[in-house]
Amino acid sequence: MKPRKFFAANSREVLKLVRDALGPDALIVSNAKVAGGFEVIALPATSISELVGASRAEMALVAAPLRETAAARPSPAAATAEPRRRETTAAPSQAAPAAVSTSAEPAQPMIAAAPPAPPREALSEALVHNMVAELRNMRAVLEQRLSGLAWTELSRRDPAKVAALQALLTAGFSGELARRLTDPMPDGSDEVEGMKWLVAEVNRNLVTAGADNDIVERGGVYAIVGPTGVGKTTTTAKLAARGVVRHGADRVALLTTDTYRIGAHEQLRIYGRILGVTTSIVRDAQELKSTLSELRGKHMVLIDTVGMSQRDKLVTEQVHALTRSGGNVKRLLLLNATCNGDTLEDVVRCYEPASLDGCILTKIDEAQAIGASLDVIMRNRLALHFVANGQRVPEDLHTPNRQYLIHRALRAAAGGSVFGLEHEEYPLMLAPARQEPQRDAASGFAARMGGYVA
Numbered sequence: 001m002k003p004r005k006f007f008a009a010n011s012r013e014v015l016k017l018v019r020d021a022l023g024p025d026a027l028i029v030s031n032a033k034v035a036g037g038f039e040v041i042a043l044p045a046t047s048i049s050e051l052v053g054a055s056r057a058e059m060a061l062v063a064a065p066l067r068e069t070a071a072a073r074p075s076p077a078a079a080t081a082e083p084r085r086r087e088t089t090a091a092p093s094q095a096a097p098a099a100v101s102t103s104a105e106p107a108q109p110m111i112a113a114a115p116p117a118p119p120r121e122a123l124s125e126a127l128v129h130n131m132v133a134e135l136r137n138m139r140a141v142l143e144q145r146l147s148g149l150a151w152t153e154l155s156r157r158d159p160a161k162v163a164a165l166q167a168l169l170t171a172g173f174s175g176e177l178a179r180r181l182t183d184p185m186p187d188g189s190d191e192v193e194g195m196k197w198l199v200a201e202v203n204r205n206l207v208t209a210g211a212d213n214d215i216v217e218r219g220g221v222y223a224i225v226g227p228t229g230v231g232k233t234t235t236t237a238k239l240a241a242r243g244v245v246r247h248g249a250d251r252v253a254l255l256t257t258d259t260y261r262i263g264a265h266e267q268l269r270i271y272g273r274i275l276g277v278t279t280s281i282v283r284d285a286q287e288l289k290s291t292l293s294e295l296r297g298k299h300m301v302l303i304d305t306v307g308m309s310q311r312d313k314l315v316t317e318q319v320h321a322l323t324r325s326g327g328n329v330k331r332l333l334l335l336n337a338t339c340n341g342d343t344l345e346d347v348v349r350c351y352e353p354a355s356l357d358g359c360i361l362t363k364i365d366e367a368q369a370i371g372a373s374l375d376v377i378m379r380n381r382l383a384l385h386f387v388a389n390g391q392r393v394p395e396d397l398h399t400p401n402r403q404y405l406i407h408r409a410l411r412a413a414a415g416g417s418v419f420g421l422e423h424e425e426y427p428l429m430l431a432p433a434r435q436e437p438q439r440d441a442a443s444g445f446a447a448r449m450g451g452y453v454a
């Protein structure tokens with residue numbers, strides 16, 4: 001478990017030396033810029049388990065004298081436990097009087113034999129726990145320092161790639177997608193070419209439904225799902241209005257599963273009445289099935305669903321009810337563009353993205369930046385069917401224009417923001433070590449930097 005020192009002209013080479021000598025899971029203990037290059041002190045990955053093993057052994061040594069001291073000085077608790085021990089010892093031989101008379105002698109042998117296991121175990125566990133926490137902290141710090149080094153190196157070597165990464169991160173894209181998108185950028189591009197290349201790459205990765213094959217044109221049964229207040233009922237009405245304009249009111253039907261809250265279905269009924277479209281309420285999977293069967297002849301049936309928190313277990317029940325209902329119900333998830341990336345990611349996960357037909361991005365009129373929404377949509381490979389940019393029914397619903405959305409997302413990078421980062425702070429976003437405590441510093445870092453340093 002002896003630390004080894006490595007030296008090379010630059011950070012990339014020194015990390016290569018470390019990896020060649022100690023493997024990809026090596027633990028970097030320190031790194032520093034020294035005269036003529038970089039110096040790194042590293043340990044093999046096995047040292048962590050040796051460290052933990054050693055600490056257990058050391059604890060055993062420390063615990064032994066403690067046990068002896070406890071034996072010499074019985075605690076009140078041990079004294080009260082004594083009669084119970086006597087009973088247990090006496091029971092098998094039925095020799096109670098003899099046992100009592102033996103234990104009336106000085107109490108040392110009884111107490112010395114008592115296994116002080118629980119406190120020792122607890123102490124040792126606490127020590128191991130603390131050590132693991134310390135190692136994780138060290139790992140996070142090291143990972144950030146290494147990311148800093150890599151960032152400096154990359155800024156010097158490939159400024160266009162750094163500018164693209166910075167633009168994506170500022171726009172609210174995740175480090176993961178920003179790396180993935182910029183990784184294949186050709187080396188040696190200038191910044192203007194680099195940004196053009198980036199826009200084309202985002203464009204290629206953002207899947208949208210075109211005006212000619214939108215759901216209103218295609219028809220079918222669509223359940224509009226999403227968290228509370230995201231705009232499900234309003235968007236259902238907007239879609240229904242488009243359906244009425246293109247196919248006539250008698251070819252469109254509205255359903256609501258919202259019997260959860262008093263009067264909730266009234267909102268949809270009013271829209272239905274204005275549009276001249278039949279509106280039905282369904283209470284369970286069975287009723288949904290029979291109503292859908294009655295509405296078989298319609299071009300488009302839209303189901304407005306219950307609004308509830310994405311963490312609510314009713315979400316799962318609702319998903320299953322719609323699946324069980326048959327009638328080939330497709331689900332469209334509504335995402336609120338004003339939410340942050342983590343919240344949107346959580347929403348997508350709760351609604352089982354693999355079985356979604358796509359999504360609609362709402363409230364983009366209220367969102368300062370839409371990078372995080374586009375990131376979640378792209379990473380989860382959701383098809384974006386519509387964007388909603390206001391409360392007006394039916395005007396504020398549009399088929400997505402990718403150029404406009406990308407321009408809008410990246411525009412956030414150009415304007416200054418109080419939440420903006422300084423150039424040298426970006427590596428912190430590229431090395432989210434605290435969220436991934438299980439990963440090794442060296443290998444996790446190399447993976448995250450997509451091979452920039454290795």
Ligand SMILES: Nc1nc2c(ncn2[C@@H]2O[C@H](COP(=O)(O)OP(=O)(O)OP(=O)(O)O)[C@@H](O)[C@H]2O)c(=O)[nH]1
Pocket residue numbers: 227228229230231232233234235305306307308362363364365366388389390391396
């Ligand atoms: N600014 C803006 N407001 C919107 C948009 N879509 C819906 N809203 C408003 O958001 C509020 C909630 O909309 P609803 O359609 O009732 O949302 P919901 O998802 O059905 O809500 P629950 O049924 O309570 O879960 C209403 O005031 C809508 O007018 C949009 O694209 N932009």
Ligand SMILES: [Mg+2]
Pocket residue numbers: 232233234258304305307
């Ligand atoms: Mg609603």
